Amino acid sequence: MDTDRIRRDFPIYSSRRGDLVYFDNACQTFRPRKVIEASNDYYFDFPACGGRSIHRLATQVSMRIDEAREKIARFIGCPNPNEIVFTKNCTEAMNLVAKGTTHRKGDVVLTSDMEHNSNHVPWIQLTRSMGIKRRFVTTPSSGIFDVELLKDAMTKEVKFVSLVHTNNVTGTTIPAKDVVEIAHDNGALIMLDGAQAAPHMKIDMNDLDVDFYAFSMHKMLGPSGVGVLFAKEELAKNMDPLISGGGGVSLTEYDKATYLPMPERFEAGLLNYSGVIGSAAAIDYLSAIGMDSIREHEANLNYYVTKELKEIDLIHILEPVDPSRRGSIFSFNIKGLGSHDVAMILDEVDKIMIRSGMHCTHPFFISRGIDGCARTSFYIYNTMSECERFVKAVKVIVDTFSV
Ligand SMILES: Cc1ncc(COP(=O)(O)O)c(C=O)c1O
Known part of the structure; x- marks a missing residue:
């Protein structure tokens, strides 16, 4: 290099x-100059609102956001750009999934014993609000994730598995494909926290077959305040959004709201347009290397x-x-x-x-x-x-x- x-x-x-x-x-x-310049382009050239107004500046914003979504989808091997949701960070992306998924009282959510708080605290909240139960896969003293311990923990009560792909303290990476397969074989959904994996290795949603995958662009040359959630459309299309309001709905009446399809349903309110456009430039930079x-x-x-x-x-x-x-x-x-x-x-x-x-x-x-x-x-x-x-x-x- x-x-x-x-x-x-x-x-x-x-x-x-x-x-x-x-x-x-x-x-x-x-951030490299190209990312800073791409982010600034938004403020210099077309500082308008995407996805709502129909004038030329707004259309340009919408096109650049679509382009960024397509680029990020391709980068992580996701054939359907609608499965890419922009959030403000990895934390928000994981909260969106944890709190948007339907949990029944007593359902077990399985994590490891060394998760980042962003994949820990949302589940603590759900133990209180929804009555879910937690189970932790222990990490051996070698620091290396043991798939056999995961298998032992996978009883039928486990409905959701949420694991860090690459650990932010030890740097170890779990065998994600095997882990996804084990979760699915046991009928559980699975999310991976890719905050420390996506910046450092090729990831492929199609190959992994993971249900949800979250990461942050600011850990991979992108601007601060842009997170990405990959969510399988068939699972997420009816999920309640974490943040709801303008831009996330097709129609509202005084007593009800109809959400838009993915990804807009999860992107209510103005997006960080400059950040998303800069993120596309970060993806270009990483891809070139x-x-x-x-x-x-x-x-x-x-x-x-x-x-x-x-x-x-x-x-x-x-x-x-x-x-x-x-x-x-x-x-x-x-x-x-x-x-x-x-x-x-x-x-x-x-x-x-x-x-x-x-x-x-x-x-x-x-x-x-x-x-x-x-x-x-x-x-x-x-x-x-x-x-x-x-x-x-x-x-x-x-x-x-x-x-
Ligand atoms: C493993 C892991 N998960 C989640 C996060 C949270 O990322 P963010 O602060 O971008 O939401 C981090 C941040 O350091 C992390 O290392």
């Missing part, structure tokens, strides 16, 4: 902040950092230690130091930005008696020399501050 060329596409690297090392990509990535190259590049960086740091006694890498199982994520602790201290020192000493804390995955940490971790996450513009800087800085921290 030609990172020099790639970095020239990202304005931040040619600004006065160009010497910073950004390793917080699992939270949000930087190729998801396999992205994966390979991240693996190389992760391999190097792991090799350099894994033998240091005072450093604990969250399992699995093998970098090939962790995609773009390197999570660790330094004995005697809190994760926020590590993050703060890295920023202070060499402008290296990582994430620290519990990463919105509190039950995972609490159940293991750990109070968080430092997380380094790579993307396409990160370089080996940045990794060298990181390794050097971590070694200095170990030598200077740890006990």
Whole structure:
């Protein structure tokens, strides 16, 4: 991967902040110039409302939104663009599904024990409001998802399975196709939280046959505040929308409303047009590089950092230690130091930005008696020399501050 060329596409690297090392990509990535320009095009050239007014500016907005929807559908192997719903983030997409699905009292919803709060809290709400029950598939100490444990947990009471595709703390990826098959064989619906998978690997809805798949564009070069939900039309077409109102209905009377078909039924209110148009540019950018190259590049960086740091006694890498199982994520602790201290020192000493804390995955940490971790996450513009800087800085921290 030609990172020099790639970095020239990202304005931040040619600004006065160009010497910073950004390793917080699992939270949000930087955006290339093309994405920023495409988003700005909306404000400069056709800053109007899509899907309602019929004048020329509005028509242009509608066409660009349709184009973005088609592009994203193609990118994730979904033959029907109507199955792509724009939300404000992955969290909203998963809430839409959790709260729009019909649950009966006593139905079991199965997740893993290491879900992001966005795939955890909505289900807690439903235990209270609908009387659903929760069941958690335990993750072994190896950190690697065990399909046999999933099979054991799949009794007939399980009506819905909702799992993180790639974990935001450990970086491990579940065998999604097998998991979908197991859920379906047991008569359950399945949603995957693709927030950390879609930015880093080729995903194919047609091949996976998953019922619902959610992710956020701001973790894959797109603007902030755009989420994507893939939802099978035959399952979602009669679901109640999470947000209802103008633009989501065909007709209302004083006492009733008729919802539009998908996707509009789930997109009431004005959309983030600029963000959606910028998202299409992000998809173009990623497609031109190729998801396999992205994966390979991240693996190389992760391999190097792991090799350099894994033998240091005072450093604990969250399992699995093998970098090939962790995609773009390197999570660790330094004995005697809190994760926020590590993050703060890295920023202070060499402008290296990582994430620290519990990463919105509190039950995972609490159940293991750990109070968080430092997380380094790579993307396409990160370089080996940045990794060298990181390794050097971590070694200095170990030598200077740890006990
Ligand atoms: C695994 C996972 N799921 C869900 C989310 C929530 O994404 P968003 O904040 O874009 O809704 C994140 C964000 O970091 C995540 O890592």
